[in-house]
Amino acid sequence: MTRIAIIGGGKIGEALISGLLQAGHAIKDLVVAEQYQPRADELIAEYSIRVSSVADAAEGADVIVIAVKPNDVESALTALTKVDLDGDLEQLIVSLAAGIPTGFFETRLPAGFPVVRVMPNTPMLVGEGVSVLSPGRHVKAEHLELVRGILGSVGKVVTVPESQIDAVTAVSGSGPAYFFLVAEAMIDAGVGLGLTRPVATELVVQTMVGSAAMLDRTGDSATDLRAAVTSPGGTTAAALRQLEAGGLRTAFFDALDAAKSRSAAMGAAAE
Numbered sequence: 001m002t003r004i005a006i007i008g009g010g011k012i013g014e015a016l017i018s019g020l021l022q023a024g025h026a027i028k029d030l031v032v033a034e035q036y037q038p039r040a041d042e043l044i045a046e047y048s049i050r051v052s053s054v055a056d057a058a059e060g061a062d063v064i065v066i067a068v069k070p071n072d073v074e075s076a077l078t079a080l081t082k083v084d085l086d087g088d089l090e091q092l093i094v095s096l097a098a099g100i101p102t103g104f105f106e107t108r109l110p111a112g113f114p115v116v117r118v119m120p121n122t123p124m125l126v127g128e129g130v131s132v133l134s135p136g137r138h139v140k141a142e143h144l145e146l147v148r149g150i151l152g153s154v155g156k157v158v159t160v161p162e163s164q165i166d167a168v169t170a171v172s173g174s175g176p177a178y179f180f181l182v183a184e185a186m187i188d189a190g191v192g193l194g195l196t197r198p199v200a201t202e203l204v205v206q207t208m209v210g211s212a213a214m215l216d217r218t219g220d221s222a223t224d225l226r227a228a229v230t231s232p233g234g235t236t237a238a239a240l241r242q243l244e245a246g247g248l249r250t251a252f253f254d255a256l257d258a259a260k261s262r263s264a265a266m267g268a269a270a271e
């Protein structure tokens with residue numbers, strides 16, 4: 001089995017660990033480097049995973065996953081370059097860090113070292129993530145297959161040129177937060193209309209799950225599915241009119257544009 005070292009055991013690192021274990025990866029093939037001891041203790045308690053230093057985790061790993069904040073990538077890489085990294089032994093780096101281009105890694109790693117940039121999202125915690133891959137300059141087909149296999153076990157996998165990854169970050173990397181915000185707002189609105197919070201929560205969550213399943217399984221477009229709920233002169237039309245008057249569509253255009261710009265700016269600052 002592929003040995004995977006995860007550098008950074010925060011929110012996305014944990015989502016990956018949890019998803020991989022649920023998908024059948026053996027705990028003995030996973031190791032995490034987590035510098036914050038209370039967090040390391042949590043991961044050990046929850047998953048019985050081995051926690052070690054960056055150097056120890058990377059030594060002997062087939063795949064080294066970078067899951068630290070963008071600002072911490074440089075120092076994690078400095079620790080990594082002290083290890084005898086070996087691109088020829090099929091070791092490769094998979095970076096989950098938003099904004100940081102493959103070139104940033106390639107200029108700091110031994111010549112020819114393969115780097116795959118990935119924009120994942122947190123639903124991989126429950127095997128429902130989407131991971132978008134962009135291969136760096138030295139990535140061979142077999143490297144990409146290996147990464148597709150690992151991330152395919154925790155959700156869907158899509159490949160795009162690196163020029164599109166800032167837009168991807170805005171859509172699917174940050175995307176779960178938009179849906180959680182909509183859920184929060186709808187639950188609060190339901191409570192405002194007199195429902196208890198548990199009932200409002202159950203209704204909103206199942207409505208989201210059901211709507212997502214329809215989008216996924218019927219093959220109908222979002223526009224058609226929305227129209228099917230909207231009876232002429234009915235309740236949905238009344239609600240949608242308020243959402244449009246509130247600028248929902250423009251708010252999403254502006255929000256995703258801001259996320260994309262932020263991702264690009266993080267990349268420019270890292271260079």
Ligand SMILES: NC(=O)C1=CN([C@@H]2O[C@H](COP(=O)(O)OP(=O)(O)OC[C@H]3O[C@@H](n4cnc5c(N)ncnc54)[C@H](O)[C@@H]3O)[C@@H](O)[C@H]2O)C=CC1
Nearest residue numbers: 008009010011012033034035036067068069070072097098
């Ligand atoms: N949270 C999310 O939904 C997503 C996050 N990402 C990317 O994943 C990366 C991690 O994000 P989060 O998990 O949210 O951050 P986080 O702050 O929850 O986790 C980062 C962890 O790395 C640890 N760490 C930092 N430097 C370290 C080092 N040198 N050695 C060992 N451990 C170290 C920190 O103690 C922390 O626990 C970021 O680059 C982010 O852009 C990408 C897609 C989605």
Ligand SMILES: O=C(O)[C@@H]1CCC=N1
Nearest residue numbers: 098169172173174175
């Ligand atoms: O907010 C962030 O910067 C990270 C990247 C995508 C989701 N979370």
